[in-house]
Amino acid sequence: MICNNITELTKELDKCIEMAIKDSADEVKEKLEEYIENYYNEYAPKKYPRTFQFRNSPKSISKKNKAEVYIDESMMHYKEATARQVLDWANQSLHGGMEVDGADSMFWDDFMEWVEFDLEDLIAKNLKKYGMEVTKN
Numbered sequence: 001m002i003c004n005n006i007t008e009l010t011k012e013l014d015k016c017i018e019m020a021i022k023d024s025a026d027e028v029k030e031k032l033e034e035y036i037e038n039y040y041n042e043y044a045p046k047k048y049p050r051t052f053q054f055r056n057s058p059k060s061i062s063k064k065n066k067a068e069v070y071i072d073e074s075m076m077h078y079k080e081a082t083a084r085q086v087l088d089w090a091n092q093s094l095h096g097g098m099e100v101d102g103a104d105s106m107f108w109d110d111f112m113e114w115v116e117f118d119l120e121d122l123i124a125k126n127l128k129k130y131g132m133e134v135t136k137n
């Protein structure tokens with residue numbers, strides 16, 4: 001890539017950063033889905049059918065140099081609980097609001113721990129993938 005002026009260089013750098021952020025957001029969403037899947041795998045309910053609304057709720061949005069990964073509560077509709085209750089229960093290792101033997105995942109706390117320790121490296125990896133040199137202090 002040859003840039004003839006600072007405007008072209010800025011445009012190319014912005015493009016690389018945008019792609020790296022999008023890739024990072026997609027990977028963070030996949031990691032969140034992994035933590036939710038681990039929660040689902042702890043227990044097979046006998047008293048209620050699984051709707052998988054919670055499992056299908058993670059979303060990622062990236063635009064320019066910003067990204068957001070979140071759980072879309074508007075996709076979660078339950079008869080006996082709110083989406084927020086289900087999320088709180090899941091982070092307390094409760095299934096359907098009930099304690100279950102062997103259940104110990106706290107999906108959100110575990111996920112946020114991963115974010116705290118691994119996000120910076122993930123973003124650096126994706127910036128390098130698009131030709132950016134990244135050093136850490």
